[in-house]
Amino acid sequence: MTRSSVPGPPRLSRRGIALFCSPPRPPSRKSRSFSRSGWSSFRFWGEKRSRAMSRIAYVNGRYVPHSQAMVHVEDRGYQFSDGIYEVTGVYKGRPIDAEGHWERLERSLRELSIAMPMSRRALDFVASQVVRRNRVVTGIVYIQVTRGVWPRNHPFPPKVTPPALVMTARNGLGPGQAVAERGVSVYSQPDIRWGRRDIKTVSLLPNVLAKEKAHHEGGFEALLVASDGTVTECASSNAWIITRDGVLVTRALSNDILPGITRARLRELALGMGMQIEERSFTLDEAKAAREVFISSTGSFALPVVRIDETVIGNGVPGTLTLGLRARYLEFLESLSGPKWYDGH
DSSP: OOGGGSOOOOEEOTTOOEEEEOOOOOOOOTTOOOGGGTGGGOOBTTOOOOOOSOOEEEETTEEEEGGGOEEETTBHHHHHOOEEEEEEEEETTEESSHHHHHHHHHHHHHHTTOOOSSOHHHHHHHHHHHHHHTTOSSEEEEEEEESOBOSSOSSOOOTTSOOEEEEEEEEOOSBOHHHHHHOEEEEEEEOOOOSOTTSOBSOOHHHHHHHHHHHHTTOSEEEEEOTTSBEEEESSSEEEEEOTTOOEEEOOSSTTSOOOHHHHHHHHHHHHTTOOEEEOOOBHHHHHTSSEEEEEETTTEEEEEEEETTEEOTTSSOOHHHHHHHHHHHHHHHTOOSOOSOOOO
């Protein structure tokens, strides 16, 4: 371990309270090739290699260098996972379906009885500032809201306790077109998450464990399977299949899955293309026997799956219907016409 990779002690506030700083980036695991999923050559869409400019984060009303962004030791998000998050995309300086993300953020907060930290208009402004200060042309914005800081105790703190809000942004928006043209592999894992998957909570340990196991097997994603044998979604994306008859199938919205913003957009685009859609449960066996399979998320768009576990999907290459839907989504991105969060200057 080099000197620069050794974490220093926590910083202290003026009152002597320990604050946690952003940890150093761990060394890459070169032993993992992820060859079957293309992970070895993975590069984010729009990623910039230059690290000359320091990143900026928004932390509770202040814009600070990313390396100095800190969270209080008694922040309930840190101690109880008592918070929610959102990830919204930016394409050529413009936000992707920002209103849908703000609406989902509001709903998640409402379901957990956490107050909105600011209005949608203010959130939009702060997000645009974070994007501009980080010079993000094509990338993501990460937003996290927790129930705030209070001495550790399971019951909620007083209602006057302000929620905590942080935002970060970076260039790079999911896997590039080369990965999509090859397709990826996914590995099935038991779905052991809590019963409110529709809330975008920061409590992601089951997702992390599932995705780590999938990566260990050489997969790009973990396909989560409920106790009844039906597929719910993936660790960080929604799951879709296309039947032998050309019907597009994805699980219906409920507490079992996250209401994906990209999922909703793809559904709308697919209907516009004349595709038949069924929102229903499907089994792991049905997915393995499908004509095509793909996953969707803010960063993945519509990403073809060519293998589930050891089963090859179709003829082992991305399907024409999936690639057609992905192409239509890329056309949608090119058609974005709202105000730019960053114009490149």
